[in-house]
Each structure stands twice: as C-alpha cells, then as structure tokens.
Amino acid sequence: MGKQLFKLILPIIIFTVILISVNPNLTIAPEVQEPTIIGGVVPHHLVAKDVIKDFYENISKKVKPDVIVLLSPDHFGKCVSIGASFITGNSQFHELSIAIDEINKIKSRFNIIEDNASVYLDHGIANHVPFLNNYFKESLVIPILVSPTVSLSIAKEFADTLNNILPLNSLIIASVDFSHYLPKSIEEVHDKKSLRVFLNFEENEFPKIDVDSWQSLYILRSISIKRGYEKYEIIAHKNAQDYTREYLSSSTSYVSCIFEKGKINTQDFRPITLSFVGDIMLDRGVYKKILLNSYFYPFYNIEQAFRGLDYVVGNLEGPITYKKVNFPRDSLRFCFDKDSTKTLQYGHFNIVSLANNHTDNMGVTGIKETKEILKNGNIEFFGEPWDFTNSNIIEKDGIVLVGFNATFPFKLNEVKAWIKHIKESHKDDFLILFMHFGEEYIDKSTSYDSYLAHTLIDEGADLIIGSHPHVVKDIELYASKKRGLKTLIFYSLGNFVFDQYFSKETQEGLIVFIVKNAKNFEFVIEPVSLYQSQPKLMEENEREKFLMNLANRSDMSLRESIKKGMINLTIDYQAH
Incomplete structure (x- = not known):
C-alpha cells in the first residue's frame, strides 16, 4: 500500500522540483486560514x-x-x-x-x-x-x-x-x-x-x-x-x-x-418588551388641539420613548367612528375621528384596550366601527366595555392580554370563573389583566380595590395594571397564598392624553415599561407630565419628587425601588 501511494505522489514531487529549479523565486502559496x-x-x-x-x-x-x-x-x-x-x-x-x-x-x-x-x-x-x-x-x-x-x-x-x-x-x-x-x-x-x-x-x-x-x-x-x-x-x-x-x-x-465562528441557540436571549399607559382620550379639547396642529400633536414629545418596543399598550377612552359626532363641551360622551389611528400609529401604539366606560358612547354601531377602523390601521384591541365573557384577548410570545371594565355592574363570581378559565387555558403564559377600576381623583387604592385585585390574582391574573381614576395611584406587591406567587398591582396609571386641565394630578401619568425574560421581570416606571394634552417625560427634579410621593403611598417593600424608578421581580406565573 505504501509503495503504491509513493508511485502516485512521485510525479507531483518531481514536477515541483523542476518548477523550483527553473524559477527559484517561486513559492508555494500557503493555505488561507479562516479568521476567528x-x-x-x-x-x-x-x-x-x-x-x-x-x-x-x-x-x-x-x-x-x-x-x-x-x-x-x-x-x-x-x-x-x-x-x-x-x-x-x-x-x-x-x-x-x-x-x-x-x-x-x-x-x-x-x-x-x-x-x-x-x-x-x-x-x-x-x-x-x-x-x-x-x-x-x-x-x-x-x-x-x-x-x-x-x-x-x-x-x-x-x-x-x-x-x-x-x-x-x-x-x-x-x-x-x-x-x-x-x-x-x-x-x-x-x-x-x-x-x-x-x-x-x-x-x-x-x-x-x-x-x-x-x-x-x-x-x-x-x-x-x-x-x-x-x-x-x-x-x-x-x-x-x-x-x-x-x-x-x-x-x-x-x-x-x-x-x-460557531453556532448559537437563538432561544438563549429572548426578552420581550412592553409598555403600558393609562387613558387616551382624543376628543373635546384634545381634538381641537389636533385640528389646530396635526394628528401627530398628542404624542409629539413622547413617541421616541416607544420606538422599537414589541408591544405598546394604552386604554382607548372612547369609540372611533367613520363620521365623527361633536358633543357639547360639558358632555361626558366621546367620539373620536376616524383618522385617530394616525395619531396612535405615530405614537407607536399597536394594541389598545376597549374595556372601559366610554367605548360604548356611540352604541353597538360605534363599537363595531371602532374595531373595523383599528383593524384597518393595524392596531390590535382587546376587552369589551361590558360583555367581558365574549371579549377579545391577545395571545403572543407567551403573554396573554385581558381587559376588564369594573366600572359597570358585574357579578364577581362570573368574573372569577372567566379569569380562572383563561388561565387554565394558558397555563404556561403570563396573564396581564388591564383593568378599568377604582375611585376617580383619589391617589390611593381603596379596600375594595385591593379586594378585587387580590381576588382576580388568586384566580389566575399574573399582573394587574389599572386605568380609569384619571390620577396615578399606588403600587402594591401582592403575595397570593392560593397560588404561591408574588406579583404587582398598578392601581392606576392616570391620564396619558386628556383635556382635564383643572388639577395638577390629572395632568400627570405613569408609563410602565416591562422587560420579560422567562420568569424574570424588569419594571421601569417613568412619570409624565401633560401640558396642553401633550405628555412628556418629567425633568429630573419633578421626576424625583413624583417618584418619592408615589413610593410613600405605595407598598413599603417597594419604596426604595420606586424611588429609583425600577422594580426587579421574579414572578412564578406558570401553573403548578
């Protein structure tokens, strides 16, 4: 075998020797090494x-x-x-x-x-x-x-x-x-x-x-x-x-x-990013500002904060119809222009909740048109103003978004059964309940607010974020003995876009940014001030004071984290 191999390579050796003797400057090119x-x-x-x-x-x-x-x-x-x-x-x-x-x-x-x-x-x-x-x-x-x-x-x-x-x-x-x-x-x-x-x-x-x-x-x-x-x-x-x-x-x-050089497992790094804001109202005084400026007006000073996030979620406080109706200034009924989707798109909002007490201000037809217009604008929606058992939910990336309007009369046992059923159907998913509830214009949750929130977490909600009161309320760390998990309750994020210029508190809001990486969560809380219906991030001194006040009326165990604007928490949300 060795002699046969030598006979095969001998001509190559002789040819190489002849080439070098004819051209002594000739060199054999080295094999190109792949870079690291x-x-x-x-x-x-x-x-x-x-x-x-x-x-x-x-x-x-x-x-x-x-x-x-x-x-x-x-x-x-x-x-x-x-x-x-x-x-x-x-x-x-x-x-x-x-x-x-x-x-x-x-x-x-x-x-x-x-x-x-x-x-x-x-x-x-x-x-x-x-x-x-x-x-x-x-x-x-x-x-x-x-x-x-x-x-x-x-x-x-x-x-x-x-x-x-x-x-x-x-x-x-x-x-x-x-x-x-x-x-x-x-x-x-x-x-x-x-x-x-x-x-x-x-x-x-x-x-x-x-x-x-x-x-x-x-x-x-x-x-x-x-x-x-x-x-x-x-x-x-x-x-x-x-x-x-x-x-x-x-x-x-x-x-x-x-x-x-080498392969990676793309599942090694899979954080999901979300943000939540409170009430977005695009009628009345806000609509006048839009007409005087542009559809981009409400989010002009804040849109940068939402760029690139996976999910940007807000409570849409009213219906969008093909033909806008202008109610009297002192009316509590709203109707948004059909081009309101341009405003939402400019602010990077891709999901809105319809679970509130104003979505039905234009009746059943208004609700239907709202959903059609949002779909045409590539904006998803979840929740209903009153028929929660038939409401749409959103399921993506291991997250379930559910909306519930608690400002209408309801039977708690039916709500408990509904939440329990959703969780049982999504045992391995993180269930966020965006709830419209709480007393208006007071900055502290009531005992009933706590009872309702605790009950729904016990039944399957993994996080509760509140809207409706028009002011920012406290944040609670709740430990559910029934489920063996600890999670957060944001009782109210306050206004985000509104024309309630009559008090400082109604011209403040809270953005909650969330990074979910498996069961590890980062909650970044950033306060905003509203000036002429335009939210913007607070300046340092104002922000520091706001977070201090929020910390002092919130769960004692969260106070230092709230002052820093960051809460880190492991939430064991999967069913055991």
Missing part, C-alpha cells in the same frame, strides 16, 4: 472612547484582515442629497488604502457614489480612522455611508453582494450607536429588543429597532451568519449616563460586540 472573527458592532461617539479602544484591541489580537468594511449611518443626509443609497471613499483615504477592486465590483451592482469629503466629514467614519490607522494600517478599507432610506430588500441584496465579493480574510465593522434621546432606564429597555433582533437575526424586525442604522447591523449580521460566524461576545454595553454623575434626560446607548 468576522466582525462586530462598535459605537462612534467619542464619549465612549474606552469602548471603541477595547473593541479594536480585542479584535486586533485575533485577526489581521486583508479587507475591512466599515459601515456607518449617513448622519447628515449626504446620500439623499447626492441621490445614492451608499457613499464610499476612493483611492487613498487619509493614511488608509481603499479596496478599489471590491468597490468597483459593488458599483457594478448598486447606486454607490465615491465621495471622500462626505465620508470623512461623517463622525460615524471619521472617529474610527485613528483606530484603524493604529491597529490595521496594512488592511485595505471600504468605508461606506448607508442611507436611512435603504429598504430591507436592498440591505439584504447588499449583504449578499458583499458576502460574494469579499475575500475570506475580511472584517465587517458596523459603526452604530443604539438608543438615543431618552433616560438610561428607558434606553436599556429598547436595547433589550434591539439586541434580541440583532443577535437572533429576526429579519423583519430590523426596521423597527431603536438604533441609528439598522441597515448596517442587518448587513453585518447577515454576512456573519452566511459565513458561519453566529456566536457572539458582548464586550461592552454602556450609556452616556455612565460617564457623568448628572442625571441625563437625553442620553445615548453604546454596545460593542464581536462575532466568532
């Missing part, structure tokens, strides 16, 4: 210079790429003004050499313009040049500004093209900052959703996430998966708030992450 890292995401704000430096130091020890693709958001709209989807550099880019061959191949397929000035003036590229010079001076670079108008289909096609033309030893870097213009607590909720979509590659969700270039993240992650680099390591996750002791109402979130 395909790329990663890193911020571009120099506030987070330590994060950027650590990122480059980390990857420079592991790879020496032939070509580096640097993807950045087009911050100043240069792509739009030039009329291109992408802008890149040409020839020499400062001390960096451009990968001309690869750029020419891209140009043959896409509307890509070479413009060194536009590329270098954008901090998404410029702030990385010193690091590239320091760590990867020998690599060829393709700096690319990505237009915010690039669609999912174009991003997909662009990723496929890059994957086909880039050499094996390439590095793709997405220069991307995560959540913007919000307090750190809310930005971290947004980041949970953004990271989930990015890391698990939920393709259709990319356009919804709160980052400054979802397209760049999509291109990076698409190529990393195609080449088998699914594993990830998050090197840093910081926020501008981490660099100052002053409270920042407008911050920026920074993530650095690298992708390595």
Whole structure:
C-alpha cells in the first residue's frame, strides 16, 4: 500500500522540483486560514472612547484582515442629497488604502457614489480612522455611508453582494450607536429588543429597532451568519449616563460586540418588551388641539420613548367612528375621528384596550366601527366595555392580554370563573389583566380595590395594571397564598392624553415599561407630565419628587425601588 501511494505522489514531487529549479523565486502559496472573527458592532461617539479602544484591541489580537468594511449611518443626509443609497471613499483615504477592486465590483451592482469629503466629514467614519490607522494600517478599507432610506430588500441584496465579493480574510465593522434621546432606564429597555433582533437575526424586525442604522447591523449580521460566524461576545454595553454623575434626560446607548465562528441557540436571549399607559382620550379639547396642529400633536414629545418596543399598550377612552359626532363641551360622551389611528400609529401604539366606560358612547354601531377602523390601521384591541365573557384577548410570545371594565355592574363570581378559565387555558403564559377600576381623583387604592385585585390574582391574573381614576395611584406587591406567587398591582396609571386641565394630578401619568425574560421581570416606571394634552417625560427634579410621593403611598417593600424608578421581580406565573 505504501509503495503504491509513493508511485502516485512521485510525479507531483518531481514536477515541483523542476518548477523550483527553473524559477527559484517561486513559492508555494500557503493555505488561507479562516479568521476567528468576522466582525462586530462598535459605537462612534467619542464619549465612549474606552469602548471603541477595547473593541479594536480585542479584535486586533485575533485577526489581521486583508479587507475591512466599515459601515456607518449617513448622519447628515449626504446620500439623499447626492441621490445614492451608499457613499464610499476612493483611492487613498487619509493614511488608509481603499479596496478599489471590491468597490468597483459593488458599483457594478448598486447606486454607490465615491465621495471622500462626505465620508470623512461623517463622525460615524471619521472617529474610527485613528483606530484603524493604529491597529490595521496594512488592511485595505471600504468605508461606506448607508442611507436611512435603504429598504430591507436592498440591505439584504447588499449583504449578499458583499458576502460574494469579499475575500475570506475580511472584517465587517458596523459603526452604530443604539438608543438615543431618552433616560438610561428607558434606553436599556429598547436595547433589550434591539439586541434580541440583532443577535437572533429576526429579519423583519430590523426596521423597527431603536438604533441609528439598522441597515448596517442587518448587513453585518447577515454576512456573519452566511459565513458561519453566529456566536457572539458582548464586550461592552454602556450609556452616556455612565460617564457623568448628572442625571441625563437625553442620553445615548453604546454596545460593542464581536462575532466568532460557531453556532448559537437563538432561544438563549429572548426578552420581550412592553409598555403600558393609562387613558387616551382624543376628543373635546384634545381634538381641537389636533385640528389646530396635526394628528401627530398628542404624542409629539413622547413617541421616541416607544420606538422599537414589541408591544405598546394604552386604554382607548372612547369609540372611533367613520363620521365623527361633536358633543357639547360639558358632555361626558366621546367620539373620536376616524383618522385617530394616525395619531396612535405615530405614537407607536399597536394594541389598545376597549374595556372601559366610554367605548360604548356611540352604541353597538360605534363599537363595531371602532374595531373595523383599528383593524384597518393595524392596531390590535382587546376587552369589551361590558360583555367581558365574549371579549377579545391577545395571545403572543407567551403573554396573554385581558381587559376588564369594573366600572359597570358585574357579578364577581362570573368574573372569577372567566379569569380562572383563561388561565387554565394558558397555563404556561403570563396573564396581564388591564383593568378599568377604582375611585376617580383619589391617589390611593381603596379596600375594595385591593379586594378585587387580590381576588382576580388568586384566580389566575399574573399582573394587574389599572386605568380609569384619571390620577396615578399606588403600587402594591401582592403575595397570593392560593397560588404561591408574588406579583404587582398598578392601581392606576392616570391620564396619558386628556383635556382635564383643572388639577395638577390629572395632568400627570405613569408609563410602565416591562422587560420579560422567562420568569424574570424588569419594571421601569417613568412619570409624565401633560401640558396642553401633550405628555412628556418629567425633568429630573419633578421626576424625583413624583417618584418619592408615589413610593410613600405605595407598598413599603417597594419604596426604595420606586424611588429609583425600577422594580426587579421574579414572578412564578406558570401553573403548578
């Protein structure tokens, strides 16, 4: 066997010796080794210079790429003004050499313009040049500004093209900052959703996430998966708030992450993000404001807080009809314009509760039209104003949303049986009861409020969130001995959009942001002030005072958490 093998390879050895003797300078090309890292995401704000430096130091020890693709958001709209989807550099880019061959191949397929000035003036590229010079001076670079108008289909096609033309030893870097213009607590909720979509590659969700270039993240992650680099390591996750002791109402979130060879289990990181607000009333004085301004008016100062979340839920305090009826100013009947869905969409609301005492203000026909208009606006709904046993419920991602209006006469035994039946039908799901109940204009729950809430948790509700009283009420941590679980009761979130200008308390509300990761829950509570029917996040001093007052009238065990605006809780909601 050995002699036969030698006879087979002998001609190859002789041929190689002859070649080398004829051309002594000839060398045998070594086999190209697959790099251990395909790329990663890193911020571009120099506030987070330590994060950027650590990122480059980390990857420079592991790879020496032939070509580096640097993807950045087009911050100043240069792509739009030039009329291109992408802008890149040409020839020499400062001390960096451009990968001309690869750029020419891209140009043959896409509307890509070479413009060194536009590329270098954008901090998404410029702030990385010193690091590239320091760590990867020998690599060829393709700096690319990505237009915010690039669609999912174009991003997909662009990723496929890059994957086909880039050499094996390439590095793709997405220069991307995560959540913007919000307090750190809310930005971290947004980041949970953004990271989930990015890391698990939920393709259709990319356009919804709160980052400054979802397209760049999509291109990076698409190529990393195609080449088998699914594993990830998050090197840093910081926020501008981490660099100052002053409270920042407008911050920026920074993530650095690298992708390595190997597979991941997409179920390892599956947080679900939700937010809840109280009463949304779009008639009377609010409607006059809308007519004077636009349908975007009510949520103009707050919509950023809800961008990218999985579920944005509010209590819709009235019917939407095809033909609006204008009631007298002192009437307690409401009727919303058919274009109210534009207002809700602008605020990113994708689910509303109809379980309240105003949904039926235009009768059975009004309820029917409300549901039709909401469906046409791609806004889901749950709950009924009175016939709770036949009300719609929402079941998604292991969460069940149920609405109940307790301001109408009801038989408690029937409600208990109804809640019990829903829970038994969804034993492994988290049941949120959005309940319209409680005395109006007082900021503390009554003994009956507690009795009703406790009873319904005992029967199967895993969390209760209240609306109706027009003011924010206390928060309770309730331990159900019957079910062996501890959970929260938000007795009232107060108004969110309303024209009740007669008191300070009716011009305040509460947003509850929830991150659910299996049985671990983060509740971020952020107060809002309403000015001329426009909610906005409270400034630091006002916020601190509000949370202090809320903490003092809430469950003693929650007081320190409420003052900080964050409650962490494990809820063992699955049936035993």
